[in-house]
Amino acid sequence: MKIVLLGYGKMGQLIERFALKRGHEVVLIVDEQNRDSIELEDIEDADVAIDFSTPHAALDNISLCFEANLPIVVGTTGWYENLEEVKQITLSSDQSLLYGSNFSIGVNVFFHINKMLAKAINPYKQYDVQVEEIHHIHKLDAPSGTAITIAEGILGEVDQKKSWVNSVEGSGEEVIAKPDELLIESLRIEEVPGTHTVLYSSEVDQIEFKHTAHSREGFALGAVIAAEWLQGKKGFFQVTEMFDFNS
Numbered sequence: 001m002k003i004v005l006l007g008y009g010k011m012g013q014l015i016e017r018f019a020l021k022r023g024h025e026v027v028l029i030v031d032e033q034n035r036d037s038i039e040l041e042d043i044e045d046a047d048v049a050i051d052f053s054t055p056h057a058a059l060d061n062i063s064l065c066f067e068a069n070l071p072i073v074v075g076t077t078g079w080y081e082n083l084e085e086v087k088q089i090t091l092s093s094d095q096s097l098l099y100g101s102n103f104s105i106g107v108n109v110f111f112h113i114n115k116m117l118a119k120a121i122n123p124y125k126q127y128d129v130q131v132e133e134i135h136h137i138h139k140l141d142a143p144s145g146t147a148i149t150i151a152e153g154i155l156g157e158v159d160q161k162k163s164w165v166n167s168v169e170g171s172g173e174e175v176i177a178k179p180d181e182l183l184i185e186s187l188r189i190e191e192v193p194g195t196h197t198v199l200y201s202s203e204v205d206q207i208e209f210k211h212t213a214h215s216r217e218g219f220a221l222g223a224v225i226a227a228e229w230l231q232g233k234k235g236f237f238q239v240t241e242m243f244d245f246n247s
């Protein structure tokens with residue numbers, strides 16, 4: 001595949017490494033410095049774009065790819081309030097987009113089990129649930145996209161919780177979740193690549209379900225595999241659709 005990399009920071013550079021290892025070619029690298037000078041003809045001969053840029057850049061980058069009829073994999077988080085609008089545009093303009101809050105295999109297994117666990121706990125109202133995410137101090141968005149996906153999985157199964165609220169440790173704003181709100185607690189610590197925990201607590205015990213990324217490699221390899229998976233497909237896809245845990 002001929003790949004355009006949108007974003008060449010911690011993730012973009014690692015994705016380039018995995019792409020080359022898997023026999024692909026990186027034909028263009030776009031970052032904040034050169035983004036404004038990119039023309040349609042610079043990207044229209046590529047096979048796919050992979051966007052790991054910033055929450056503010058992602059929507060513009062998606063539009064650029066759609067104008068060039070270039071399929072796009074979006075790993076950037078922090079733009080999900082526009083998800084439904086982007087879905088409609090993708091479908092009505094016959095484009096190809098795959099997005100995911102987390103491309104690692106481990107987290108996609110986690111997403112699957114998270115829903116099963118939530119369903120199993122639901123009848124037992126003595127358990128309260130909360131989500132905790134820990135990331136490095138450079139992260140621009142909170143809560144993490146992964147934590148939002150986890151929270152949505154829980155909200156789909158646990159009747160007691162109707163919506164999520166976010167509290168960022170050290171932000172100076174105290175957030176107290178109401179009984180029908182699912183608390184997502186965000187912590188920012190040094191260079192942590194990404195740790196997510198779901199906690200079910202009752203008066204007599206606690207269940208902790210946790211995923212710890214030891215590096216960014218799982219995310220980067222997953223993004224390249226997602227780009228391969230998207231080849232020849234039209235439509236709006238989530239990374240979870242690449243996995244079939246039921247067969």
Ligand SMILES: NC(=O)C1=CN([C@@H]2O[C@H](COP(=O)(O)OP(=O)(O)OC[C@H]3O[C@@H](n4cnc5c(N)ncnc54)[C@H](OP(=O)(O)O)[C@@H]3O)[C@@H](O)[C@H]2O)C=CC1
Binds near residue numbers: 007011031100
């Ligand atoms: N879905 C997943 O599995 C994962 C998602 N992420 C998400 O990916 C995103 C990137 O993460 P990370 O690599 O750590 O972040 P970095 O800050 O390390 O890199 C961001 C890159 O985006 C570039 N950039 C800024 N503006 C634009 C623009 N308009 N167009 C193209 N590129 C631009 C920056 O350029 P410059 O250096 O010139 O400023 C930089 O190269 C985040 O949203 C993060 O949450 C991260 C890991 C896994």
Ligand SMILES: O=C(O)C1=N[C@H](C(=O)O)C[C@H](O)C1
Binds near residue numbers: 077139146194195
């Ligand atoms: O910004 C990061 O680093 C990460 N972002 C993603 C998210 O917001 O969930 C995925 C991963 O946890 C790392």
